[in-house]
Amino acid sequence: MSSLRDELRLLRHGRDWRGRARVPRSVQRWEHPDHGDDFPTGWARCAPAGMLRSALQRGVLKPVTWSQTRPVVYGREYLDSVRGPAIFVANHSSHLDTPLILGSLPPRITEKLAVGAAADYFFDSRVRAAVTTLLFNAFPVERRGSRRSRSLAGELVDEGWSLLLYPEGSRTVDGWLTAFKLGAAQLCAMKGVPAVPIALRGTFAAMPRGRRWPRPGRPRVTVRFGRPLHIGPEEGVPEFRTRLARAVAALWAEDELGWYGSLRAAADGALALPTSPRGVLPTTAAGQPADGRDIAPWRRIWESTRPPADDGPRRVWTD
Amino acid sequence: MGRPGFVLDVDERTPPLLVHEGEGFRLERLPLGSRVIYPPDSLPAIVDLDSAIHHALLHPHGMDPLPQLLHRGMRLTVVFDDLSLPLPPMRTPDVRQRVIEQVLELAADAGVDDVELIVANSLHRRMTPAELKRAVGERVFRAFAPEHLRNHDAEDTGNLVHLGTTAHGEDVEINRRAAESDLVVYVNITLTAMSGGSKSVAVGLASYASLRHHHNVHTLRHSRSFNDPPNSAMHHSYERMADLIGGHVPVFTIETTLNNEPFPSSLRFLTRREWEWNLTDQAAYLAVKRSNDLTTTKLRRRIWQSTQAPYGVTGVHAGAPTEVHPLTLAAVHRQQLTEVEGQADVAIFGLPYICPYNVNSIMNPILVMSLGLGYFFNLYRGQPIVRQGGVAIYYHPMPHEFHPVHHPSYIDFYELLAETTDPVILETKYEKQFATDPWYIHLYRTSYAYHGVHPFYMWYWGAHAMQHLADVIFVGGNRSATARLGFRTASSLADALELARDTVGADPRISYLHAPPLVLADVR
Numbered sequence: 080m081s082s083l084r085d086e087l088r089l090l091r092h093g094r095d096w097r098g099r100a101r102v103p104r105s106v107q108r109w110e111h112p113d114h115g116d117d118f119p120t121g122w123a124r125c126a127p128a129g130m131l132r133s134a135l136q137r138g139v140l141k142p143v144t145w146s147q148t149r150p151v152v153y154g155r156e157y158l159d160s161v162r163g164p165a166i167f168v169a170n171h172s173s174h175l176d177t178p179l180i181l182g183s184l185p186p187r188i189t190e191k192l193a194v195g196a197a198a199d200y201f202f203d204s205r206v207r208a209a210v211t212t213l214l215f216n217a218f219p220v221e222r223r224g225s226r227r228s229r230s231l232a233g234e235l236v237d238e239g240w241s242l243l244l245y246p247e248g249s250r251t252v253d254g255w256l257t258a259f260k261l262g263a264a265q266l267c268a269m270k271g272v273p274a275v276p277i278a279l280r281g282t283f284a285a286m287p288r289g290r291r292w293p294r295p296g297r298p299r300v301t302v303r304f305g306r307p308l309h310i311g312p313e314e315g316v317p318e319f320r321t322r323l324a325r326a327v328a329a330l331w332a333e334d335e336l337g338w339y340g341s342l343r344a345a346a347d348g349a350l351a352l353p354t355s356p357r358g359v360l361p362t363t364a365a366g367q368p369a370d371g372r373d374i375a376p377w378r379r380i381w382e383s384t385r386p387p388a389d390d391g392p393r394r395v396w397t398d
Numbered sequence: 399m400g401r402p403g404f405v406l407d408v409d410e411r412t413p414p415l416l417v418h419e420g421e422g423f424r425l426e427r428l429p430l431g432s433r434v435i436y437p438p439d440s441l442p443a444i445v446d447l448d449s450a451i452h453h454a455l456l457h458p459h460g461m462d463p464l465p466q467l468l469h470r471g472m473r474l475t476v477v478f479d480d481l482s483l484p485l486p487p488m489r490t491p492d493v494r495q496r497v498i499e500q501v502l503e504l505a506a507d508a509g510v511d512d513v514e515l516i517v518a519n520s521l522h523r524r525m526t527p528a529e530l531k532r533a534v535g536e537r538v539f540r541a542f543a544p545e546h547l548r549n550h551d552a553e554d555t556g557n558l559v560h561l562g563t564t565a566h567g568e569d570v571e572i573n574r575r576a577a578e579s580d581l582v583v584y585v586n587i588t589l590t591a592m593s594g595g596s597k598s599v600a601v602g603l604a605s606y607a608s609l610r611h612h613h614n615v616h617t618l619r620h621s622r623s624f625n626d627p628p629n630s631a632m633h634h635s636y637e638r639m640a641d642l643i644g645g646h647v648p649v650f651t652i653e654t655t656l657n658n659e660p661f662p663s664s665l666r667f668l669t670r671r672e673w674e675w676n677l678t679d680q681a682a683y684l685a686v687k688r689s690n691d692l693t694t695t696k697l698r699r700r701i702w703q704s705t706q707a708p709y710g711v712t713g714v715h716a717g718a719p720t721e722v723h724p725l726t727l728a729a730v731h732r733q734q735l736t737e738v739e740g741q742a743d744v745a746i747f748g749l750p751y752i753c754p755y756n757v758n759s760i761m762n763p764i765l766v767m768s769l770g771l772g773y774f775f776n777l778y779r780g781q782p783i784v785r786q787g788g789v790a791i792y793y794h795p796m797p798h799e800f801h802p803v804h805h806p807s808y809i810d811f812y813e814l815l816a817e818t819t820d821p822v823i824l825e826t827k828y829e830k831q832f833a834t835d836p837w838y839i840h841l842y843r844t845s846y847a848y849h850g851v852h853p854f855y856m857w858y859w860g861a862h863a864m865q866h867l868a869d870v871i872f873v874g875g876n877r878s879a880t881a882r883l884g885f886r887t888a889s890s891l892a893d894a895l896e897l898a899r900d901t902v903g904a905d906p907r908i909s910y911l912h913a914p915p916l917v918l919a920d921v922r
Contacts, residue, residue, distance in 0.1 A: 086687065087684070090425060090684060093413040097677070098676065098680050100413040100673035101411040103409050104407070104411065106406055109402070
């Protein structure tokens with residue numbers, strides 16, 4: 080007979096302090112998206128909560144994030160043209176993504192920004208839901224298509240809130256870009272608001288799934304904002320979704336190809352676009368796109384965690 | 399709407415999983431990449447069961463409504479499944495009681511006086527008066543027992559009738575009262591896909607002379623599986639016999655199906671998926687496990703045997719057996735079927751404390767074998783969960799214990815296993831001797847003993863698995879008992895996999911059948 084301690088250890092294995100286990104990946108598709116339906120978030124959008132949130136974001140969240148990573152932000156100038164609500168659309172591979180984006184955006188935008196957060200993860204317990212809602216002005220997003228969450232996003236836009244959404248639906252498991260869902264593009268089409276593409280690089284290497292704190296050594300991360308995109312009068316939602324994905328992929332590829340090279344590659348269709356759940360890399364270190372179909376998992380992670388190119392002084396004269 | 403059954407791939411997120419091991423259970427960490435076959439969520443039960451039964455009796459399939467079949471002066475025989483169904487015994491009122499009461503109310507309205515109730519216990523032990531009362535309810539028991547509520551006696555030659563032989567030369571000998579009735583009403587509980595249909599009367603009311611045609615090694619090795627009637631030679635034999643019986647006496651069958659709620663709410667964690675356990679479930683697990691481990695064997699057995707399942711009824715279908723049974727099977731599949739892609743090299747099964755033959759009794763080593771290599775191995779459709787030449791790992795302590803009243807012939811059969819475990823040799827050399835032994839027959843008829851031949855049938859039950867598997871390992875099994883049965887023991891899963899390594903290599907594909915609640919793997 081095993082000892083009580085052994086029994087407890089076995090029972091606690093893989094569970095958090097509340098005794099909750101994560102849902103095994105292979106089971107997720109069988110789960111009912113019924114979590115977080117009832118958690119109210121309206122209180123977090125009142126003025127006192129907003130003031131407290133600004134103080135927390137600027138006084139705690141940004142200093143801590145910036146002290147643990149070395150963020151480099153590009154394209155902030157594109158945000159000047161954003162007036163009124165917009166949908167910020169980013170790739171997602173780490174819990175660092177939201178603090179980095181919030182810290183990179185100007186206060187006039189963050190004060191009126193709500194963040195879509197996975198209902199089954201962030202709203203599965205009331206404590207976690209309350210903290211997430213207060214700190215990020217989060218609202219629950221059902222990852223498997225719920226009428227309620229979509230309507231909540233629409234209501235928020237109607238009330239003048241900008242939204243930060245991750246159209247991949249979840250943090251990627253290997254840092255590669257996966258297919259975009261239609262929700263963000265549909266919201267832009269329905270509400271006539273622009274979408275601002277954002278690409279984050281280095282966050283997977285800094286704090287991938289499973290880590291609770293960035294790895295030591297202040298890893299370099301980049302946040303690139305793109306030019307706001309408007310859906311065309313004749314453009315369908317799927318086409319706009321593709322254009323958004325292409326914009327994020329182009330921003331993502333700037334590290335290897337440079338700004339113009341990336342624009343050219345996007346225009347030529349030379350970037351791999353995220354169209355499947357298996358994921359792609361718009362470009363590799365060699366400047367070639369990588370489609371994830373037949374690539375072993377270790378190679379995908381190897382490529383995602385490749386140290387960024389040295390951002391020190393660049394030689395401008397050739398020998 | 400409940401979630402369907404599914405196959406879990408064990409990853410680093412997967413918490414330790416629950417495994418039954420006789421009158422106990424444990425949490426086990428399976429190797430990463432193992433597959434776990436879960437049953438569908440329990441289906442909602444019929445809320446107004448009495449109305450559903452009434453509707454089924456008045457709107458049967460392939461027969462006239464029951465009231466039209468009943469008339470004054472007729473001989474009516476109501477036959478019902480014995481205590482081997484369901485498992486564990488369900489909370490009272492038992493669904494058999496609810497059906498039988500309605501059948502008898504209609505019979506009373508029609509002025510039927512000659513009514514007999516017979517338990518379809520075949521070669522199983524007789525049900526005690528207390529067990530009978532529990533199954534049929536106080537009202538029926540008081541009105542009919544003991545003269546008109548009886549166990550079937552397969553050795554009462556005067557009350558058996560030989561109806562003829564099938565085209566395959568199979569003798570059909572069944573209970574005389576049933577065969578000479580104007581109508582037989584059969585009340586069934588179909589817990590697994592093997593039960594019900596043609597099996598009900600052809601097996602439940604038969605004698606050894608009839609049963610030996612399908613309860614033999616050859617037939618069982620060609621029943622793949624016996625939970626998949628279209629591919630089961632045993633069921634083909636049942637069907638031939640049922641056709642012959644149907645030519646002599648009309649059978650109105652009422653088949654019921656149950657949901658997947660075998661344990662009471664205090665043991666809810668046994669049926670919940672482990673990653674969904676809340677603190678209450680974890681506390682209950684710890685409390686039940688510790689107290690179960692610390693209690694005495696006798697008390698532990700009494701507690702487990704007193705468990706009553708809060709089963710809900712998911713379907714009631716009545717009418718001609720051939721028309722009703724497909725509907726029943728569909729309901730069973732809806733509750734139990736889970737699709738599985740491909741076979742495994744190693745299959746893991748956690749065997750619970752109960753099987754059809756140890757209700758209010760002891761699960762002896764032969765019954766453990768029958769439960770593991772018979773029932774659990776055959777919980778598949780298509781192809782076995784484990785490949786030909788693979789390894790099966792079972793969890794059960796397999797104590798060397800026998801119930802001297804219920805299983806006397808098992809004690810002697812166990813001694814035979816020292817000589818050989820080959821089912822064919824046992825069948826040809828010893829079956830007839832045990833089947834016709836006067837002392838065993840006396841105990842079967844007058845005491846509460848299983849028939850002398852019954853341990854042979856249990857051994858045949860595993861004949862297909864024995865032929866199919868290269869190795870059988872019992873985790874935590876009693877060494878001498880396991881060795882007597884021809885299997886191996888291991889003290890842990892890691893050791894078992896190490897033993898299996900010689901057969902299936904160092905990196906086998908592993909599937910764990912997470913049952914109970916029951917799941918039928920549809921292996922593609």
